[in-house]
Amino acid sequence: MSSFTGKRRFWRDLTLFDGLETLPEPMAVITEGERIAAVVPMAQLTDDLLIGAEEAGQGGVLTPGLVDCHTHLVFGGSRADEFEQRLEGASYETIARQGGGILSTVRATRAASDSELLDAAAPRLQALLDDGVTTVEIKSGYGLNRDDELKMLRVARRLGEQFPVRVVTTLLAAHALPPEYRDDSDAYIEQVCEDIIPAAAAEGLADAVDVFCENIAFSVDQCERVFQAAQRQGLAVKAHAEQLSNLGGSALAARYGALSVDHIEYLDSAGIAAIRAAGTVAVLLPGAFYSLHETQLPPVEALRAAGVPIAIASDANPGSSPLFLPTLMLNMACNLFRLTPREALAGMTAHGARALGAIDYGRIMVGAMADFCLWHVQQPAELAYAVQPGRLAQRVFRGEVTHG
Ligand code: NIG
Numbered sequence: 001m002s003s004f005t006g007k008r009r010f011w012r013d014l015t016l017f018d019g020l021e022t023l024p025e026p027m028a029v030i031t032e033g034e035r036i037a038a039v040v041p042m043a044q045l046t047d048d049l050l051i052g053a054e055e056a057g058q059g060g061v062l063t064p065g066l067v068d069c070h071t072h073l074v075f076g077g078s079r080a081d082e083f084e085q086r087l088e089g090a091s092y093e094t095i096a097r098q099g100g101g102i103l104s105t106v107r108a109t110r111a112a113s114d115s116e117l118l119d120a121a122a123p124r125l126q127a128l129l130d131d132g133v134t135t136v137e138i139k140s141g142y143g144l145n146r147d148d149e150l151k152m153l154r155v156a157r158r159l160g161e162q163f164p165v166r167v168v169t170t171l172l173a174a175h176a177l178p179p180e181y182r183d184d185s186d187a188y189i190e191q192v193c194e195d196i197i198p199a200a201a202a203e204g205l206a207d208a209v210d211v212f213c214e215n216i217a218f219s220v221d222q223c224e225r226v227f228q229a230a231q232r233q234g235l236a237v238k239a240h241a242e243q244l245s246n247l248g249g250s251a252l253a254a255r256y257g258a259l260s261v262d263h264i265e266y267l268d269s270a271g272i273a274a275i276r277a278a279g280t281v282a283v284l285l286p287g288a289f290y291s292l293h294e295t296q297l298p299p300v301e302a303l304r305a306a307g308v309p310i311a312i313a314s315d316a317n318p319g320s321s322p323l324f325l326p327t328l329m330l331n332m333a334c335n336l337f338r339l340t341p342r343e344a345l346a347g348m349t350a351h352g353a354r355a356l357g358a359i360d361y362g363r364i365m366v367g368a369m370a371d372f373c374l375w376h377v378q379q380p381a382e383l384a385y386a387v388q389p390g391r392l393a394q395r396v397f398r399g400e401v402t403h404g
């Protein structure tokens with residue numbers, strides 16, 4: 001018998017996508033407390049396995065709960081005006097250089113109280129949950145000083161306490177240069193390294209540290225200093241890299257054992273070799289590619305050939321990806337980036353979890369967290385094929401049915 005304790009529940013007659021593959025026969029899943037106690041073909045579902053277990057669902061497609069491994073869900077204000085400017089031809093880079101873009105959200109986020117940020121983020125988070133998310137990563141990066149960065153991370157943690165979802169937090173103080181440091185980006189990086197990262201670590205507010213390595217943000221050299229500071233605090237690193245140009249941020253991140261490199265439209269073969277050797281996950285963000293009308297496609301075929309795990313995330317944020325529907329990202333990953341539906345689904349389950357350093361969620365297997373979704377579809381590929389909210393029959397988080 002299993003060593004888990006807690007209520008036993010079972011789901012039967014499932015088409016099971018385990019996080020990497022769809023299993024060939026109808027399956028049953030049994031949970032005990034917050035973990036998965038058994039995953040068996042229906043033909044092996046004997047009475048003794050079901051002793052004390054209550055039926056919680058049957059039929060349909062069961063997948064791991066979706067893992068949205070890259071979001072900027074906590075922010076103040078809106079960038080609808082900038083959306084209009086971009087439609088009239090202004091580029092994301094031009095708007096950023098003029099003090100708009102990320103910095104416009106920084107102004108609104110600094111001006112917002114904790115509870116205002118929480119209230120603004122709550123419906124966005126609920127939209128993710130209603131679309132099957134059980135784990136979401138939330139970055140800071142719109143505070144750009146110690147107090148406002150920590151405020152964002154505290155709000156993110158609070159969301160995780162108030163909603164039935166696992167929130168993983170990432171400190172992204174090196175997201176943009178704050179106006180107070182306009183002519184001295186090195187001084188800001190020093191502030192990030194010597195003050196903001198240690199403060200976030202001391203309060204246990206960050207699970208990882210991220211940087212934006214780009215011409216409009218920080219250089220490879222500056223990002224390296226941030227990674228060294230993260231390392232001193234024992235924090236994992238990741239990077240927004242190779243989004244608008246190829247600076248070599250991914251190779252740098254790989255040298256620091258990064259969990260993931262994200263965006264990577266401009267990643268070259270040397271960068272792919274580096275992340276492959278480091279076991280770093282490639283996180284593709286089709287929502288940002290789509291919203292910014294990008295044309296440079298990420299090197300999907302080369303990543304595949306190298307066997308690099310590919311994750312997909314929403315990048316939900318007010319500027320480059322105001323898209324709060326993770327299953328839409330599955331569809332975009334297929335239509336825009338030519339992933340297969342199976343790859344896209346693995347990208348928002350097993351590989352998304354890996355991009356967060358997770359070992360016990362994102363898969364349907366014995367001992368894993370009982371985080372999964374039961375969907376009203378005939379086969380897993382339909383989740384990527386059609387964009388149709390409302391197909392979530394049940395969302396199970398840590399063994400509890402929290403939707404349906
Ligand atoms: O992941 N690339 C940089 N940062 C975000 C955009 C944030 C914003 O525009 O507010 C991204 O796309």
Ligand code: FE
Nearest residue numbers: 070072240315
């Ligand atoms: Fe991002």
